[in-house]
Amino acid sequence: MxxxxxxxRDRILGALDRGEGPTAIARRFExxxxxxxxxxxxxxxEGQRHSLPMGGYRRSRIAHKEAQIRQWIExxxxxxxxxxx
Structure with a gap:
């Protein structure tokens, strides 16, 4: 996705500003x-015209083992x- x-997004907001209805806009822009x-x-x-970031921060499943892994590498x-x- x-x-x-x-x-x-800008076209949608422009159409809304011109007074067009959401249903008509949705049909026109599919x-x-x-x-x-x-x-x-x-x-x-919120005054935001842009999309929100997708995904997000994921913590490492082995972050708690970092010290041990660094010792092995050393x-x-x-x-x-x-x-x-």
Whole structure:
């Protein structure tokens, strides 16, 4: 899934400014009516015309083992992840 383009957002907001209805806008630009409402709401309430970042920060599952891993690398600089067996 990807974010809609900024150009499309600007067109949606322009159509809303001209007084066009969300249903007609959604049909013309082939987007959902709910998305048109969301774009309008973010513009009115937060003043944001751009999309929100997708995804997010994920913590490493092995972050708590960082010290141990660094010790292994220091002790054996050519250490690899390949199983020796």
């Amino acid at each position: 990807h974010a809609y383009s900024q150009d499309l 987007v959902s009516r709910m998305w048109v409402y969301q774009v309008r709401k973010r513009w009115k309430e 002790a054996t600089p050519d250490l690899t992840l390949v199983d020796g067996g």
